Amino acid sequence: MTPSTTVPGTLRPPELHGRREEIAAVDALVGRLRTGRGGVLVLTAPPGLGRTALVEHARDTCAPGIPSVQLTVPTALPRQGPLLVCVDDAHTWPSAARSALLADLRLLPAERPVAVLLTLAEHRAGSGELSGLATLHLGPLDDSAAAALLDRLTCGSADPVVAAWLIREAAGNPRLLRALVAALTPGQLAGRTPLPDPLPGGEDLLDDYAARIAVLPADARALLLLAAAAGEHEPDGAGADLALLVRAGAAPSGLAPAEAAGVVVGAGGRVHFTHPLLRRAVLRRAPLARRRAAHARLAAVCRDPLSCLVQLACAAGDHDAPLAGALAAAATEPRPHAERSAALARAAALTADTTLRTDRLAAAAEASRLAGDPVRARALLARTAGAPAHGGVHRVRGLLSLADGPAADAREELLTAALLLPPEPARHALIGAAEAAWAMGDAAAYREAMARVPACADDPPLEAYRAGMCAVLAGRTAEGHAQLRRCLEDLPATSDPAGLLRAGAAALVVGEVETACGAGARALAAVRAYGPEVLLPRALEHLAYGELRAGRHTRARAHALEGLRAAHRIGQPNVAVSLHAVLALAASVEGDADACAAHAAAAAAGAGPHGLTQAATLAVWAVARADLAAGRPGDAAARLAPLVAPGPRRGHFAVRMLAVPCFVEAAVQAGRTAEARSATAEFARWADVTVDGLAPAQLARCRALLAPPQQTAAAYESALALHDRSPGEFERARTQLLFGQWLRRRRRTREARDPLRDALVGFERCGARAWADRSRGELRAAGEAVAGEPGPGPLAVLTPQQQRIARHVAEGATNREVAVRLSVSHRTVDHHLRNVFAALGVRSRVELSRLLAGDGGLPDRDEEIAAHL
Incomplete structure (x- = not known):
């Protein structure tokens, strides 16, 4: 064979998603040819990650007059240029020929206009084979790049649940993703037909991975098959227990050659495959009889009952009702939710009865949801397509939508579930529907869902919560607060995270902010210690919001940032929206206008499509407070007016009153006095029925802003006296700033200095930089030099x-x-x-x-x- 030479044409290869760094490196190599220089770039990657696609991109980007040559057999490098030399899959060359080529590349002078792009399969680190050569390792595509590729492959027609599962199964491998898509029918891609399990496609790619195992000694291959089979009952990433493999008949001597080949790593008595597709290739490419025999051998020596049952299920060839029943019975607490989900999914696959199979799939999906794996949960629910209406399916789908979907959709799913479920699970579905209505800001829908919850005689705190919230939202505030306080009476004995979060919500409704923070902290500790993982972002959100209400903005920001990371990791964008709103509020206090705007924009972007009125209201309030800090009361009043006033655009019913003091301050300064008076009157009625420690002082401040001049000083002094009996350094400093401003405007500059000085100190303690700057400016205008300021x-x-x-x-x-x-x-x-x-x-x-x-x-x-x- 001789080298093939091509000149670039007009056709371009398909877009390479997620390869910006690699494309830039290839383009730089080709660009050197245009300046009369050359170079070498080596691309390494496991099979299927796009080495050949990058070679095609390089040949396509050559300028006219710069040919490219493809070396497919061992031969000497061309001496003349400008020329792009492409050597794809150099690992297939004989070892001696490849070593000679690499030696020539190290000696290639940069001034010779010959650029060499060489690709080969992933090499072992430290081998020295590529030393001295510019090398770029291709990693798997991230989820966003894989989603873009999938969208192109399917022209955007893939169902979101199907798309998420395909991206998960492809493991960032673009070639495998293409193969999986090609193997599905249009109905399966669109979600009308359940996906097969396991997914077909990619056999040729798995053959490439399996080729690394085929050359190993027999005892190594036998050990790897048992290790791959053992992975079926182990959590992802846990590897296989080497002692178990030995009990099942594996020879310990098989580990060394497998490690030397870079297929597995032995550590801590466990065997880990170096790439997930290697384990999949071992299982999928092994003959069926050998695979089942490996599972049977493992089942015979497993000491854990559930692991034994999982291995028996893998060895089974068809429906097996007794084995399915045993699996379902074993998938109970205290087993981790992920293990329970895997066992229930196996039980469903062995179940012939459609109704029972759907029951088990719904239970498996719920266990995956609790484990913080919504992608797997949705994929399991997708296997129930075509089955009769099922309350468990609707319930899990609704709870998933509550975390990642329109709140109205979640509410409808959960209401439907309640009609189909027995009383106990129906109760929890209705509580979930009420939570969705709360997020939407629909008080009537919240009352409707909670009113349908059967009386919870067996759970007094839950019954007190249900009755109390219904009474409060029906206008029977005193009765409702009494009920909610009964809910708090059992708080010291509560260890259930969901119960603690409900108690924290009840405490906020009655205004006991510190109690709410304590409940949130205990809920977070319980989730971290015992799970479920799905509640981690929500627990951090509740705690961050409570700390925000308590005036501890720095701690609120720290917990909100942790919650934001957890929400993105677990797949709860609706919780992330709420956390962005909390972070915007914290930034509006700290004076970081850019951070406030960014977090508020992120909250608004997610809140709008999913109907999350509470988060949207908090975000607007944050931006308005930042406007006030910057001296833009007109803008602040314009933002808040629709939220605090009656009408269709009003804000969330649980947030409206909290934002009123901010609106009154802005409205008075902007000349909208009549609106400020109306809002203050409503705030006064609310303050009469809440025990929120800040409400009396904030009400007194609002009245001071609206008082006639002869009464203003006394009104501010009354407000400051009330602040002395309540927490909240930031709110006290705001009252002092307003009082100092009023005194200075009345030309009582000497008297103004004390409250302005106190305001400055208070804002500095809170880390409220923008508000502190306003206090400094007022002090300067009052004739006092501020320590530490430039001249x-x-x-x-x-x-x-x-x-x-x-x-x-x-x-x-x-x-x-x-x-x-x-x-x-x-x-x-x-x-x-x-x-x-x-x-x-x-x-x-x-x-x-x-x-x-x-x-x-x-x-x-x-x-x-x-x-x-």
Whole structure:
């Protein structure tokens, strides 16, 4: 054979998803040819990850006049260029020929216009074969790249559940993903027909992996088959127990050659395959009789009853009712949920009766959901397609939608489930439907679902919670609070995470914020110790929100960030939306406007499609509070007005009153006094029936903002006295800031300094930087130098009030905005600004901004943003 030479044509290979770094490296190699230079790039990867596709991309990107040559047999490198030399699958060459080629490549001078792209199967680290050569290892595609490839392969027609399972099964291997798609019917891809188990397709790829095992000694192959079979009863990634393999007849001497070939790694008495497709190849490519014999041998020596039953199920050839029954009976607590799910799925596969099979699939899906594996849970539910309506299927589907789907869909699924289920599981389905209605902000739907929950005589805390929430949302507040407090009476004896989370929610409704935080902390500890994994993001969300209500914003942010990572890992985007809203609120206190905007945008993006009104309301409140911190009360009032006022666009019923003090402050400063009075009146009615420690002080502050001048000082002093009896450093500092602003505006500057100084200290303790900056500005305007601040620089010739106006104008504020921020008239700002221009010798706002920026009087936004990262 001779080398084949090609000149690039007009056809381009298909788009390579998830290979940006690799494409850049290949393009750089080809680009060197255009400058008369050459180079070498080696691509290594296991089979199916796209080595050949990158070679085709390289040949396609060659400029006209730069040919490419494909070396398919051992031969000397061409001496003339410019030329791209492609050597695909060099691992198939004889060892001596490959070594000679690699030696030549090390000596290839960079000034020779010959570029060599060489690919070979994954080599063992430390072998030295590729030393001295630029090498790039191709890893598996991430889920987003695999999803993009699948969307292209199916023209977007794949059912989301089917797509998620195909991506999981392909393990990031694009060639396998193509094979799996090609092996399914249109009905299976669209989710109309259940998927086969196991999925067909990819046999030729598995043959490539199996080829690494075929050359091993017989005792190594026998050990690997038993290790692969043992993996059927082990958790993912746990490997196989070497002692079990030996009891089943494996020779210990078989481990060394398998390790030397890079197929497995032995550690801690367990055998781990180096790639999941290697284990799959061993099982799928072994003759059926040998595979069943391996499972039977393992079953005979397994000391764990459930593991023995799983191995017997793998060895079974058809439906087996007794074995299926035994598996289902063994899949109970305290077994981990993932193990229970696997056993129940095996039992379902051995079950001929359609109804019983659906029961077991629904139970397996619920166990996967509790294990934090929604992809597997949905795939198991998909196997029930075509079966009669089943309450368990609807319940699990609804709970999955509650974590990752429109809340309205979750509610309907759970209501349907309640009609089909026996009383006990129906009760929990109805509670789930109520949770969906709560997330939607639909108080009537929440009451409807909870009213349908049968009386829970056997569970007094749950019954107290049900009755209390129904009474509160029906307007019988005193009765409801009494019931909810009964729910809290049993809190010390409660260890169930779900019960603790309900108790925390009840505590927030009655205003006992510290109790809610304690319940959230205990729920988190219980989930971490005992599970279920599915509750971890929710427990962190409850705790973060409670800490936010308690004014511990830094701790709230830490727990919310951990919860966000857990929600993404477990697949709970709806919980992630709520956590983004919590993080936006924390950032609005800390003064990180960029973080607040980013988290609020993320919350809004997810809340809209899924109808999550509570998260959306919290996000808007966060942005409005950031507007207030930045001195934009008009913007804050405009954002909050629809949420706190009656009407179709009102915010979530559990959040509206919490946002009212913020709205009243913004509305008064923006001149929307009538709306502020109306909101304060409603807030007063709410404060009368809650034990929220902050509500009385916040109400007094609202009244101070609306009081006539002769009563304002006394009203603020009353509010501060109430703050002394309640927690909340941040809210107290806000009241002190407003009081100091009012005193300074009345020209009582000496009196204003004490509350302004206290506000500054309070904000600094909370880490509320933007609010602290406002306090410093007010102190400067009141004639007091603030410790640690830079000097006025070119503004030294100005009065304190002129300095403040100059800084605001230089930052881009209009005269009217400056007037609102400083609580002065528009004419006052006009007058002072003319004097500022004259004193500084500038003629425009632009010149003023440049003057202050050059002196360091204005913040550098790039540095400020970088400091927040």
